[in-house]
Amino acid sequence: MSDLRDPAPYDALLLLSFGGPEGPDDVVPFLQNVTRGRGIPAERLKEVGQHYFLFGGVSPINDQNRALLDALRKDFAGHGLDLPVYWGNRNWAPYLTDTLREMTRDGHRRIAVLATSAYASYSGCRQYRENLADALATLAGEGLRPPRVDKLRHYFNHPGFVRPMIEGVLASLAELPEEVRAGAHLAFTTHSIPTASADTSGPAPGHGDGGAYVRQHLDVARLIADAVREETGVAHPWRLVYQSRSGAPHIPWLEPDICDHLRALRADGAPAAVMVPIGFVSDHMEVLYDLDTEATAKAAELGLPVRRSATVGADPRFAAAVRDLLLERAATERGADAERCALGALGASHDRCPADCCPARTPRPAAAGADSPQA
Numbered sequence: 001m002s003d004l005r006d007p008a009p010y011d012a013l014l015l016l017s018f019g020g021p022e023g024p025d026d027v028v029p030f031l032q033n034v035t036r037g038r039g040i041p042a043e044r045l046k047e048v049g050q051h052y053f054l055f056g057g058v059s060p061i062n063d064q065n066r067a068l069l070d071a072l073r074k075d076f077a078g079h080g081l082d083l084p085v086y087w088g089n090r091n092w093a094p095y096l097t098d099t100l101r102e103m104t105r106d107g108h109r110r111i112a113v114l115a116t117s118a119y120a121s122y123s124g125c126r127q128y129r130e131n132l133a134d135a136l137a138t139l140a141g142e143g144l145r146p147p148r149v150d151k152l153r154h155y156f157n158h159p160g161f162v163r164p165m166i167e168g169v170l171a172s173l174a175e176l177p178e179e180v181r182a183g184a185h186l187a188f189t190t191h192s193i194p195t196a197s198a199d200t201s202g203p204a205p206g207h208g209d210g211g212a213y214v215r216q217h218l219d220v221a222r223l224i225a226d227a228v229r230e231e232t233g234v235a236h237p238w239r240l241v242y243q244s245r246s247g248a249p250h251i252p253w254l255e256p257d258i259c260d261h262l263r264a265l266r267a268d269g270a271p272a273a274v275m276v277p278i279g280f281v282s283d284h285m286e287v288l289y290d291l292d293t294e295a296t297a298k299a300a301e302l303g304l305p306v307r308r309s310a311t312v313g314a315d316p317r318f319a320a321a322v323r324d325l326l327l328e329r330a331a332t333e334r335g336a337d338a339e340r341c342a343l344g345a346l347g348a349s350h351d352r353c354p355a356d357c358c359p360a361r362t363p364r365p366a367a368a369g370a371d372s373p374q375a
């Protein structure tokens, strides 16, 4: 029997996130970092820049990550897990490469990575693995001996991610006026991505038809809808919808858009809706602007009462889930048996992405996978 608190072989955890601007002067360089080489029309960039300026040029994502770091450190300390937690981002300071350099200088040799994206997709998984490979290559180029990095598995169906969202939906339903509550629709929403990218998300055997990205979201939506029905005795109608589309108009992205969906609900006589942002880990700009500002204004214009339910953010149950994932993986890496906690129909996700998982349009080195130069 292995020690349940033993993090070996890991000597540190890295929280890996998207990053966001911290003031008006950061907005344009941040957007340049995000969209470098990704073919986003200038029109769209100007529009997204306005979303940030509306909030003083500050993305909420950094404070959300600081709160999660605090929650993780408290959870680890409270459970006798002595493991330092670092934070690095893809698109803004603290940059991943700087954090990994610091971790290397601090003597860390084997690092577990938690990405703030719960599902399979190029943007949510492989792109982070590419960022890790780039950072490791940079460190090697500086004459440092890069540590080994392992990315923790997808947690979309971990109870520590799903449970808080179920409670969030129940709270949002309770906030709706009583006369519309029982008929309220649940609009589960996530980031739209190109259909070509969705179709190739996850390992190849599941490619096509929206791939693992759509399948995983549908599984979470169903889990939440079922739990809400059990709790309230009401089978709220639900649908998975999408938001935050970018890219050129002629390229197909996942649909329907949340705003079009709200319009259709209104036209069909739905009395109310709860927007459930299952695709997002915290209240960042996609949630504060695209849902709380744009979609909420659209609903008001339509005369459709709506609420937006909570993301997990720094919920202590999510922090505990991260500890669980880390200790599970640590045990697996030591060759021990580990319970792999997962709700729903899909089971626990793989630890190491196979070579054909969420392929890039142009193949590039990616760390922490079967096709990694470091593997």
Ligand SMILES: CC1=C(CCC(=O)O)c2cc3nc(cc4[nH]c(cc5[nH]c(cc1n2)c(C)c5CCC(=O)O)c(CCC(=O)O)c4C)C(CCC(=O)O)=C3C
Pocket (backbone or CB within 6 Å): 018, 019, 020, 021, 031, 034, 035, 038, 040, 044, 045, 048, 059, 060, 061, 116, 117, 118, 121, 123, 124, 191, 192, 193, 194, 244, 245, 246, 247, 279, 280, 281, 283, 284, 285, 286
């Ligand atoms: C699947 C997915 C997630 C969810 C998983 C996860 O959480 O990682 C996510 C999260 C995020 N996306 C974010 C911001 C942006 N995403 C953009 C563009 C894009 N996102 C894409 C996908 C995703 N994105 C895609 C396919 C593009 C097109 C360009 C490309 O192929 O890369 C752009 C460019 C402008 C625009 O067109 O919107 C911005 C500014 C922020 C930070 C918010 C903040 O500051 O609070 C976060 C957390």
Ligand SMILES: [Fe+2]
Pocket (backbone or CB within 6 Å): 191
């Ligand atoms: Fe995005």
